[in-house]
Amino acid sequence: MPNEQSDLDRVFHCLADPSRRAMVARLVDGPATVSELAEPLTMALPSVLQHLKVLEDSGLIRSEKAGRVRTCQLEPARLSEAEAWLMQQRALWEKRLDRLGAYLETLQAQEKKE
Amino acid sequence: MPNEQSDLDRVFHCLADPSRRAMVARLVDGPATVSELAEPLTMALPSVLQHLKVLEDSGLIRSEKAGRVRTCQLEPARLSEAEAWLMQQRALWEKRLDRLGAYLETLQAQEKKE
DNA sequence: ATAAAACTTAGCCAAATGCCTAAATATTCC
């Protein structure tokens, strides 16, 4: 039983690191090379490569090498999956609040009758 | 220099674990005790407590003890922060695609002229 | 006054993370 891990686990794990979030945010503006992604980060290149691997494994980004340059780009579908999970929780939460509100109103209405 | 970590880091870290996501999902339906949160999870209580601590530290949930029972509830604001980050990235991404689309149309228009 | 219930704390441990330096590798430029 090898470390089973869902896509959602991996995506949220990616987003939990500020350097990786910065890389994602950079790629939202368009493709970038490894060096370009590394430039604003205060760490050695091999460390950036590790983050890159985590990001690729999660499916959040994809990259291709042309000559000696690797170019990375965002795979927005995975971002959407994470967003969808959050949206669903909020939707359910709001539904519950609505039910609760309706219930409280019923109580009030009954109070007046009595 | 103590492990500086942003709220967003902590929230996404919470969501990266399936047990913690399950706990959040459960609390979306309304408050629950520690045992209730633990019941569907296949792990010992102390492990659940650790997850609970991580969740509370992130601000995603809040809990209070009455007698011997601790009751937990969701703090939806933090969920929204995470959702907001994702929404913003998507908004920027779509903006970029629009710009790109407009640019490509311009190119096509010029081709016809020449 | 005991016992049961519902956490809590303490302490242990294996694996995963995140960062580094040094040494390759592969391309492109001169």
Place this chain on the structure above:
DNA sequence: GGAATATTTAGGCATTTGGCTAAGTTTTAT
């Protein structure tokens, strides 16, 4: 061909994570 560029691999290391068992503690029930 030889140097510069752009990664990439290898290996090391401290910390964090996520799980466990065993032993408390605090309330509540009998």
